[in-house]
Amino acid sequence: MTLAAADGRSVDLRKEPVDQVLELVEQRLGTALDRSTVVRKRRTVGARSGRSTWVRVERRPWSRAVEQGWAGTEAAAVLTGVAMPRWAGSVVWAEPDDGAIWRADETSLLPSPPVGTAVLASAPALLEGWWAALNASLDALAAQPTTRVATPDTEVITQQHVDEVIRAAFPAAVNTDVTSWHPAHADLNWANVTSPEFCLFDWEDWGLAPRGLDSATLLVASLAVPALAERVRRERRADLESRDGKLMTLFTLAKIAGPHAHPDDPRVEPARAEAQQLIRDLQRE
Incomplete structure (x- = not known):
């Protein structure tokens, strides 16, 4: 075998x-x-x-x-x-x-089919109750006690790893020090959630991570569909507008818009624009 x-x-x-x-x-x-x-x-x-x-x-x-x-x-x-x-x-x-x-x-078994592939090209039909369940689950997860450390993309997330990923893609980024760590799923994309009934699955990488990792991951997975990205931004505003949430968004953007960007990925250009705005925001803080 x-x-x-x-x-x-x-x-x-x-x-x-x-x-x-x-x-x-x-x-x-x-x-x-x-x-x-x-x-x-x-x-x-x-x-x-x-x-x-x-x-x-x-x-x-x-x-x-x-x-x-x-x-x-x-x-x-x-x-x-x-x-x-x-x-x-x-x-x-x-x-x-x-x-x-x-x-x-x-x-x-899952209660409903997965929403789609990890990255979507069109907006899914998600009910209001779906978004409420997403928010309730992510907020409950962030409040759990654990000693596990998250492994997004199979890499243990540490302050050093955050620094390296962000600076490899965006050398102009300023202070990347994280201040708040909470439990995260660490692989929150559209292939790992179900609809019409919300369920979050594939938990092999969950653990402590900087605040906002899950919200940032879902946002970046949605960038090819502007209306969907805006909905994620609105629903997860508290995470994404925090300083650590901005760093996690930059961290996630770096993986698709950095030196290894795929030329056919429809998220690359919106990701680069998003990153430049985030860098300006962080420089002002």
Whole structure:
């Protein structure tokens, strides 16, 4: 079952054979997985089980697992006031020859389909109650106690990391010191929320982060649809207008408008304009 990655290369589960992995998960969880429902992503594979639950299998290199931990979904089960799938159990195993650790988490099914892909090209039809549930969940999450540290884009977020990402893209940025840290989902995009009933899923990266990370991430994911971006800005105004929220917006913008900007990304130009305005705002503070 081992995937040949001991040489350090990246493994993409969208391309690798995963039948043996799914068979092992079935044996250890004691339930069949419906192959017609399999969803394959770069780091994860998911499928519906025979007991009407969802099983999400993640592969994480051992070096990253040691640094970051690997029990985000299980750890998130203690959160209160957040609309999320219920965690039912998990199995974990190491593959020494693969240099990786595998984890399968079983949760309740999502109440509605995902809104769309991570970045949207058109505005989704979201009810007022959806926005209220988003706000209630993010506000409840920010108030939870935790010692976990968030890993947006699989990188542990630290003050040094924030400095490096922002300054690589925007050398003119001024003081980037963060003052307030709160729990965040750390991967809040349109592929990880459902509608019409709101639910926030995929919790492997959650933990402490600078205030406003989630709001900034959702805002930047919406920049190709100006009306949607404005709605996110209005709903999450308290976070986004705080100094740390502005820094997190700049941090998130740097990842799409910096030195590695993709020429076909429709968010690049609005992101650069947004960044310049934020830099001017921060310079005045």
